[in-house]
Amino acid sequence: VSTRKTDPTLLKAIARGHKWFNELVSGRAVFTREIAAREGVNERFVRRLIPLAFLSPAIVQAIAEGRHPADLTGEALSRGIDIPVEWAKQNAALGFDIQPHAAATVGLTTPDVAES
Numbered sequence: 063v064s065t066r067k068t069d070p071t072l073l074k075a076i077a078r079g080h081k082w083f084n085e086l087v088s089g090r091a092v093f094t095r096e097i098a099a100r101e102g103v104n105e106r107f108v109r110r111l112i113p114l115a116f117l118s119p120a121i122v123q124a125i126a127e128g129r130h131p132a133d134l135t136g137e138a139l140s141r142g143i144d145i146p147v148e149w150a151k152q153n154a155a156l157g158f159d160i161q162p163h164a165a166a167t168v169g170l171t172t173p174d175v176a177e178s
Contacts, residue, residue, distance in 0.1 A: 110141070
């Protein structure tokens, strides 16, 4: 069931994941504990949000548009959901009930779905 309402906390979690991952990759931060100390959060929290940088663009777009499962919240993601690297598998793992043939209908596509 989709919420049809944008969740600012969820979007903030995704943005933080991207920001913190970029800081580590660029060398602006060497350790997650540096980021945690600067942000005033637990290092474990930082480590749980960094994988959000690898969400498929289609999932991020759906979340930004409020087309995400109602139980997919910033709090749920900050507790450390195991997110598969493969975009096609992320749909199921995060509660998006998307079948490859139906992806275009709901606006979600995956890189391994051939267009007909």
